[in-house]
Amino acid sequence: MSLVTNRRVLRTEIPPEEMYLREGQMDHLRSVLEPIQYGQRVDGAFIYGPPGGGKTHAAQLLVSRLKHAAGHIQTTHIDCWQYHTTTAIATQLLDGLGGAAAPDNVAGYELMDRLRNELESPYVVILDEADQIEDDRILYELHKRPRVTLLLIANDYAEFYEPLDMRVESRLNYQPIEFQKYKHDQLAGILERRIEQGVRPNVVPDEVVDTIVDVSSNDARKAIDNLRKAIDRAAAEGRDRVSHGLVHAVAPETERDLVRKTFSKLTRKQRVLYEILVEDGGELAAGDIYEQVCDRIDEPPSTKTVTRNLKKMAHYDIVDYTGENSARRYWATTEELYPRNPA
Numbered sequence: 001m002s003l004v005t006n007r008r009v010l011r012t013e014i015p016p017e018e019m020y021l022r023e024g025q026m027d028h029l030r031s032v033l034e035p036i037q038y039g040q041r042v043d044g045a046f047i048y049g050p051p052g053g054g055k056t057h058a059a060q061l062l063v064s065r066l067k068h069a070a071g072h073i074q075t076t077h078i079d080c081w082q083y084h085t086t087t088a089i090a091t092q093l094l095d096g097l098g099g100a101a102a103p104d105n106v107a108g109y110e111l112m113d114r115l116r117n118e119l120e121s122p123y124v125v126i127l128d129e130a131d132q133i134e135d136d137r138i139l140y141e142l143h144k145r146p147r148v149t150l151l152l153i154a155n156d157y158a159e160f161y162e163p164l165d166m167r168v169e170s171r172l173n174y175q176p177i178e179f180q181k182y183k184h185d186q187l188a189g190i191l192e193r194r195i196e197q198g199v200r201p202n203v204v205p206d207e208v209v210d211t212i213v214d215v216s217s218n219d220a221r222k223a224i225d226n227l228r229k230a231i232d233r234a235a236a237e238g239r240d241r242v243s244h245g246l247v248h249a250v251a252p253e254t255e256r257d258l259v260r261k262t263f264s265k266l267t268r269k270q271r272v273l274y275e276i277l278v279e280d281g282g283e284l285a286a287g288d289i290y291e292q293v294c295d296r297i298d299e300p301p302s303t304k305t306v307t308r309n310l311k312k313m314a315h316y317d318i319v320d321y322t323g324e325n326s327a328r329r330y331w332a333t334t335e336e337l338y339p340r341n342p343a
Contacts, residue, residue, distance in 0.1 A: 003235050006198035010228040012221045018193070019061060021186050022054050028177050029062050029151075036122050036149060037070035043143065044150035046172070048157050049179030051315060052219030058179070059126050059151050066124065074098075075124045080132040081265040089138055090115060093125065112141050119147045126151045131160045131312055132267070140168045150174070155315045163304035181218045188213050190220060191227055199231060204242045211244045215251040225254045255317065256336070262316040263337045270309050272296050277319060278338045283329035286310065 004010065019026060025047075032045045047055045056077075063075050076096025083092050086108030093115050125142065130152040133139070142148050150172075154160040157176055161169055182190070188209050195204050204227070212230070216223035229250040230242045239246075266274070276292045277284060286307050294300045301309070310330050313319045318337075321330045332338075 003203045009194045009198035012224045042149045045175040047153045047177045052221040053179040055179045073122045077126040080129045084132045086138045124149045128153045136168045143171045211247045277332040283331045
Protein backbone atom coordinates (compact mmCIF):
# COMPACT_ATOMS: atom_id res chain seq x y z
CA MET A 1 0.00 0.00 0.00
CA SER A 2 1.33 3.42 -0.96
CA LEU A 3 2.15 5.81 1.86
CA VAL A 4 1.24 8.77 -0.34
CA THR A 5 -2.33 9.67 -1.32
CA ASN A 6 -1.59 12.84 -3.30
CA ARG A 7 1.95 13.23 -4.62
CA ARG A 8 1.22 16.69 -6.02
CA VAL A 9 1.34 18.25 -2.55
CA LEU A 10 4.88 16.92 -2.10
CA ARG A 11 6.19 19.17 -4.88
CA THR A 12 8.15 22.27 -3.94
CA GLU A 13 5.71 24.73 -5.52
CA ILE A 14 4.00 26.91 -2.93
CA PRO A 15 0.20 27.11 -3.45
CA PRO A 16 -1.55 30.46 -2.87
CA GLU A 17 -3.17 29.28 0.35
CA GLU A 18 0.24 28.93 2.00
CA MET A 19 1.21 32.53 1.26
CA TYR A 20 -0.68 33.74 4.35
CA LEU A 21 2.63 33.25 6.15
CA ARG A 22 3.95 36.13 4.04
CA GLU A 23 0.94 38.40 4.59
CA GLY A 24 3.04 41.45 5.49
CA GLN A 25 5.26 41.14 2.43
CA MET A 26 2.28 40.39 0.20
CA ASP A 27 0.44 43.49 1.43
CA HIS A 28 3.55 45.61 0.83
CA LEU A 29 4.05 44.34 -2.70
CA ARG A 30 0.33 44.66 -3.44
CA SER A 31 0.43 48.33 -2.41
CA VAL A 32 3.40 48.88 -4.73
CA LEU A 33 1.69 47.30 -7.73
CA GLU A 34 -1.87 48.53 -7.27
CA PRO A 35 -1.44 52.01 -8.85
CA ILE A 36 -0.48 50.39 -12.17
CA GLN A 37 -4.06 49.38 -12.89
CA TYR A 38 -5.10 53.02 -12.54
CA GLY A 39 -2.62 54.26 -15.10
CA GLN A 40 0.06 55.47 -12.70
CA ARG A 41 3.76 54.83 -13.19
CA VAL A 42 5.38 52.44 -10.74
CA ASP A 43 9.16 51.98 -10.85
CA GLY A 44 9.21 48.67 -9.01
CA ALA A 45 10.32 46.76 -5.93
CA PHE A 46 13.38 44.88 -4.74
CA ILE A 47 12.41 41.53 -3.20
CA TYR A 48 15.17 39.79 -1.29
CA GLY A 49 15.88 36.99 1.14
CA PRO A 50 17.51 33.54 1.36
CA PRO A 51 16.54 30.67 -0.97
CA GLY A 52 13.35 28.76 -0.21
CA GLY A 53 11.48 31.69 1.33
CA GLY A 54 8.67 32.18 -1.19
CA LYS A 55 9.95 35.31 -2.98
CA THR A 56 9.28 34.12 -6.51
CA HIS A 57 5.92 32.58 -5.66
CA ALA A 58 4.73 35.80 -4.00
CA ALA A 59 5.76 37.95 -6.96
CA GLN A 60 4.21 35.62 -9.53
CA LEU A 61 0.97 35.30 -7.57
CA LEU A 62 0.43 39.05 -7.17
CA VAL A 63 1.44 39.85 -10.74
CA SER A 64 -1.00 37.19 -11.96
CA ARG A 65 -3.78 38.74 -9.88
CA LEU A 66 -2.91 42.20 -11.17
CA LYS A 67 -3.13 41.01 -14.77
CA HIS A 68 -6.48 39.38 -14.04
CA ALA A 69 -7.82 42.59 -12.50
CA ALA A 70 -6.55 44.78 -15.35
CA GLY A 71 -6.36 42.87 -18.61
CA HIS A 72 -4.42 45.58 -20.43
CA ILE A 73 -1.34 44.97 -18.30
CA GLN A 74 1.36 42.76 -19.79
CA THR A 75 3.68 40.68 -17.64
CA THR A 76 6.66 38.36 -17.91
CA HIS A 77 8.96 36.37 -15.63
CA ILE A 78 12.64 36.00 -16.57
CA ASP A 79 14.98 33.59 -14.81
CA CYS A 80 18.33 35.41 -14.87
CA TRP A 81 20.17 32.20 -14.02
CA GLN A 82 19.29 31.16 -17.57
CA TYR A 83 19.05 34.55 -19.26
CA HIS A 84 21.81 36.75 -17.87
CA THR A 85 23.16 38.69 -20.87
CA THR A 86 21.63 41.89 -22.24
CA THR A 87 20.70 40.19 -25.50
CA ALA A 88 19.11 37.19 -23.77
CA ILE A 89 17.08 39.37 -21.39
CA ALA A 90 15.98 41.73 -24.16
CA THR A 91 14.90 38.75 -26.26
CA GLN A 92 12.80 37.42 -23.38
CA LEU A 93 11.27 40.85 -22.83
CA LEU A 94 10.16 40.98 -26.45
CA ASP A 95 8.84 37.42 -26.30
CA GLY A 96 6.80 38.43 -23.25
CA LEU A 97 5.00 41.04 -25.33
CA GLY A 98 3.75 38.31 -27.64
CA GLY A 99 4.88 39.88 -30.90
CA ALA A 100 7.09 38.46 -33.61
CA ALA A 101 10.10 36.53 -32.37
CA ALA A 102 13.29 38.53 -32.04
CA PRO A 103 15.72 37.78 -34.91
CA ASP A 104 18.96 35.96 -34.19
CA ASN A 105 22.33 37.70 -34.01
CA VAL A 106 20.91 41.12 -33.12
CA ALA A 107 22.73 43.22 -30.54
CA GLY A 108 21.07 43.76 -27.20
CA TYR A 109 20.85 47.54 -27.57
CA GLU A 110 18.99 47.13 -30.88
CA LEU A 111 16.52 44.81 -29.19
CA MET A 112 16.03 47.38 -26.42
CA ASP A 113 15.19 50.00 -29.06
CA ARG A 114 12.64 47.60 -30.53
CA LEU A 115 11.19 47.04 -27.07
CA ARG A 116 10.69 50.78 -26.62
CA ASN A 117 8.80 50.97 -29.90
CA GLU A 118 6.57 47.98 -29.11
CA LEU A 119 5.56 49.00 -25.58
CA GLU A 120 1.98 50.22 -25.70
CA SER A 121 0.71 49.32 -22.22
CA PRO A 122 2.11 48.78 -18.70
CA TYR A 123 4.64 45.97 -18.59
CA VAL A 124 5.43 44.30 -15.25
CA VAL A 125 8.72 42.42 -15.46
CA ILE A 126 9.94 39.95 -12.82
CA LEU A 127 13.72 39.58 -13.02
CA ASP A 128 14.35 36.54 -10.86
CA GLU A 129 17.88 36.02 -9.51
CA ALA A 130 18.62 39.54 -10.74
CA ASP A 131 22.11 39.44 -9.26
CA GLN A 132 23.04 37.11 -12.14
CA ILE A 133 22.69 39.89 -14.70
CA GLU A 134 26.08 40.45 -16.34
CA ASP A 135 25.65 44.07 -17.43
CA ASP A 136 23.59 46.19 -15.05
CA ARG A 137 23.14 48.89 -17.68
CA ILE A 138 20.08 47.01 -18.91
CA LEU A 139 18.43 47.85 -15.57
CA TYR A 140 19.10 51.53 -16.23
CA GLU A 141 17.62 51.24 -19.71
CA LEU A 142 14.52 49.49 -18.42
CA HIS A 143 14.11 52.04 -15.64
CA LYS A 144 13.95 54.79 -18.29
CA ARG A 145 10.89 53.14 -19.85
CA PRO A 146 7.87 54.70 -18.06
CA ARG A 147 5.62 51.76 -18.89
CA VAL A 148 8.00 49.19 -17.36
CA THR A 149 7.74 48.13 -13.71
CA LEU A 150 10.62 45.99 -12.46
CA LEU A 151 10.34 43.44 -9.69
CA LEU A 152 13.93 42.48 -8.90
CA ILE A 153 14.44 39.28 -6.89
CA ALA A 154 17.76 38.42 -5.24
CA ASN A 155 19.19 36.93 -2.05
CA ASP A 156 20.73 39.93 -0.35
CA TYR A 157 20.10 43.68 -0.50
CA ALA A 158 23.67 44.93 0.03
CA GLU A 159 25.23 42.23 -2.14
CA PHE A 160 23.02 43.26 -5.04
CA TYR A 161 23.47 47.02 -4.84
CA GLU A 162 27.17 47.33 -3.91
CA PRO A 163 28.64 46.27 -7.31
CA LEU A 164 26.19 48.36 -9.38
CA ASP A 165 27.35 51.24 -11.51
CA MET A 166 26.68 54.46 -9.56
CA ARG A 167 24.33 55.76 -12.26
CA VAL A 168 22.31 52.55 -12.11
CA GLU A 169 22.27 52.41 -8.31
CA SER A 170 20.97 55.98 -8.03
CA ARG A 171 18.01 55.14 -10.26
CA LEU A 172 17.01 51.84 -8.65
CA ASN A 173 15.66 53.35 -5.46
CA TYR A 174 12.96 50.69 -5.31
CA GLN A 175 10.79 49.59 -2.40
CA PRO A 176 12.76 46.90 -0.50
CA ILE A 177 10.67 43.92 0.60
CA GLU A 178 12.46 41.33 2.72
CA PHE A 179 11.50 37.66 2.92
CA GLN A 180 13.26 36.30 5.97
CA LYS A 181 13.74 32.59 6.55
CA TYR A 182 10.63 30.80 7.74
CA LYS A 183 10.48 30.35 11.48
CA HIS A 184 10.52 26.78 12.76
CA ASP A 185 6.81 26.67 13.59
CA GLN A 186 5.87 28.28 10.27
CA LEU A 187 7.72 25.71 8.20
CA ALA A 188 6.48 22.89 10.42
CA GLY A 189 2.94 24.13 9.75
CA ILE A 190 3.54 24.03 5.98
CA LEU A 191 4.77 20.45 6.19
CA GLU A 192 1.93 19.33 8.50
CA ARG A 193 -0.66 20.76 6.13
CA ARG A 194 0.87 18.96 3.18
CA ILE A 195 1.09 15.73 5.14
CA GLU A 196 -2.62 15.99 5.96
CA GLN A 197 -3.46 16.51 2.29
CA GLY A 198 -1.21 13.92 0.69
CA VAL A 199 0.15 11.33 3.14
CA ARG A 200 -1.61 8.52 4.99
CA PRO A 201 -2.23 9.07 8.73
CA ASN A 202 0.62 8.33 11.17
CA VAL A 203 3.23 7.93 8.42
CA VAL A 204 5.08 11.08 9.53
CA PRO A 205 4.92 11.60 13.32
CA ASP A 206 4.91 15.18 14.66
CA GLU A 207 8.37 14.85 16.18
CA VAL A 208 9.76 13.75 12.81
CA VAL A 209 8.34 16.91 11.23
CA ASP A 210 10.50 18.91 13.64
CA THR A 211 13.54 16.92 12.56
CA ILE A 212 12.81 17.65 8.88
CA VAL A 213 12.65 21.39 9.61
CA ASP A 214 15.92 21.25 11.57
CA VAL A 215 17.94 19.41 8.90
CA SER A 216 16.52 21.69 6.20
CA SER A 217 17.81 24.92 7.78
CA ASN A 218 14.30 26.41 7.63
CA ASP A 219 14.40 26.34 3.81
CA ALA A 220 10.97 25.38 2.46
CA ARG A 221 12.27 23.75 -0.71
CA LYS A 222 14.75 21.61 1.17
CA ALA A 223 12.13 20.65 3.74
CA ILE A 224 9.59 19.55 1.15
CA ASP A 225 12.25 17.60 -0.75
CA ASN A 226 13.39 15.93 2.47
CA LEU A 227 9.80 15.05 3.36
CA ARG A 228 9.17 13.44 -0.02
CA LYS A 229 12.47 11.56 -0.09
CA ALA A 230 12.06 10.26 3.46
CA ILE A 231 8.58 8.94 2.66
CA ASP A 232 9.84 7.32 -0.53
CA ARG A 233 12.76 5.75 1.34
CA ALA A 234 10.39 4.37 3.98
CA ALA A 235 8.16 2.85 1.29
CA ALA A 236 11.16 1.35 -0.54
CA GLU A 237 12.34 -0.30 2.67
CA GLY A 238 8.89 -1.66 3.48
CA ARG A 239 8.32 0.59 6.48
CA ASP A 240 4.97 2.06 7.43
CA ARG A 241 6.30 5.31 8.88
CA VAL A 242 9.16 7.79 8.62
CA SER A 243 11.79 7.79 11.37
CA HIS A 244 14.34 10.37 12.47
CA GLY A 245 17.03 8.12 11.04
CA LEU A 246 15.47 8.12 7.58
CA VAL A 247 15.29 11.93 7.58
CA HIS A 248 18.96 12.20 8.50
CA ALA A 249 19.78 9.62 5.81
CA VAL A 250 18.12 11.52 2.95
CA ALA A 251 19.15 15.05 4.00
CA PRO A 252 22.69 14.87 2.52
CA GLU A 253 21.23 13.63 -0.77
CA THR A 254 18.87 16.61 -0.86
CA GLU A 255 21.78 18.98 -0.24
CA ARG A 256 23.83 17.40 -3.02
CA ASP A 257 20.93 17.49 -5.48
CA LEU A 258 20.27 21.18 -4.83
CA VAL A 259 23.96 22.04 -5.12
CA ARG A 260 24.24 20.14 -8.42
CA LYS A 261 21.10 21.81 -9.75
CA THR A 262 22.41 25.28 -8.89
CA PHE A 263 25.91 24.51 -10.17
CA SER A 264 24.47 23.54 -13.56
CA LYS A 265 23.12 27.10 -13.87
CA LEU A 266 26.37 28.92 -13.11
CA THR A 267 27.99 31.06 -15.76
CA ARG A 268 31.45 30.14 -17.01
CA LYS A 269 32.96 33.02 -15.02
CA GLN A 270 31.34 31.72 -11.82
CA ARG A 271 32.59 28.20 -12.48
CA VAL A 272 36.11 29.57 -12.77
CA LEU A 273 35.79 30.86 -9.18
CA TYR A 274 34.79 27.39 -8.01
CA GLU A 275 37.64 25.73 -9.94
CA ILE A 276 40.18 28.13 -8.41
CA LEU A 277 38.98 27.28 -4.91
CA VAL A 278 39.04 23.53 -5.53
CA GLU A 279 42.50 23.62 -7.09
CA ASP A 280 43.89 25.63 -4.19
CA GLY A 281 42.32 23.28 -1.67
CA GLY A 282 42.46 25.83 1.12
CA GLU A 283 40.98 29.17 2.07
CA LEU A 284 41.56 32.15 -0.22
CA ALA A 285 41.02 35.88 0.13
CA ALA A 286 38.93 37.61 -2.54
CA GLY A 287 42.01 39.48 -3.78
CA ASP A 288 43.94 36.25 -4.32
CA ILE A 289 40.99 34.76 -6.15
CA TYR A 290 40.70 37.83 -8.33
CA GLU A 291 44.36 37.64 -9.37
CA GLN A 292 43.79 34.11 -10.64
CA VAL A 293 40.55 35.14 -12.35
CA CYS A 294 42.48 37.78 -14.33
CA ASP A 295 44.93 35.09 -15.44
CA ARG A 296 42.14 32.84 -16.72
CA ILE A 297 39.54 35.19 -18.19
CA ASP A 298 40.23 37.59 -21.08
CA GLU A 299 37.66 40.14 -19.90
CA PRO A 300 37.48 39.61 -16.13
CA PRO A 301 34.61 41.05 -14.12
CA SER A 302 35.21 43.74 -11.49
CA THR A 303 36.41 42.82 -8.02
CA LYS A 304 32.98 43.77 -6.66
CA THR A 305 31.30 41.40 -9.10
CA VAL A 306 33.66 38.58 -8.15
CA THR A 307 32.85 39.14 -4.48
CA ARG A 308 29.12 39.22 -5.22
CA ASN A 309 29.40 35.98 -7.19
CA LEU A 310 31.25 34.29 -4.33
CA LYS A 311 28.54 35.34 -1.89
CA LYS A 312 25.86 34.24 -4.34
CA MET A 313 27.44 30.79 -4.54
CA ALA A 314 27.61 30.70 -0.74
CA HIS A 315 23.84 31.21 -0.56
CA TYR A 316 23.50 27.95 -2.49
CA ASP A 317 26.18 26.04 -0.52
CA ILE A 318 28.66 25.76 -3.39
CA VAL A 319 31.26 27.78 -1.51
CA ASP A 320 31.51 28.96 2.07
CA TYR A 321 33.45 31.67 3.87
CA THR A 322 34.56 32.93 7.25
CA GLY A 323 35.73 36.30 8.54
CA GLU A 324 34.81 39.85 7.61
CA ASN A 325 36.18 42.46 5.21
CA SER A 326 39.90 41.92 4.42
CA ALA A 327 40.03 38.91 6.76
CA ARG A 328 37.33 37.02 4.85
CA ARG A 329 38.41 33.72 3.32
CA TYR A 330 36.50 31.52 0.85
CA TRP A 331 36.65 27.80 0.11
CA ALA A 332 34.74 25.22 -1.96
CA THR A 333 32.28 23.11 0.03
CA THR A 334 32.75 20.09 -2.24
CA GLU A 335 35.10 18.84 -4.94
CA GLU A 336 32.44 16.61 -6.54
CA LEU A 337 31.56 19.20 -9.18
CA TYR A 338 35.11 19.86 -10.35
CA PRO A 339 35.63 19.03 -14.06
CA ARG A 340 38.23 16.28 -13.88
CA ASN A 341 38.61 16.36 -17.64
CA PRO A 342 38.18 20.01 -18.54
CA ALA A 343 37.98 20.89 -22.20
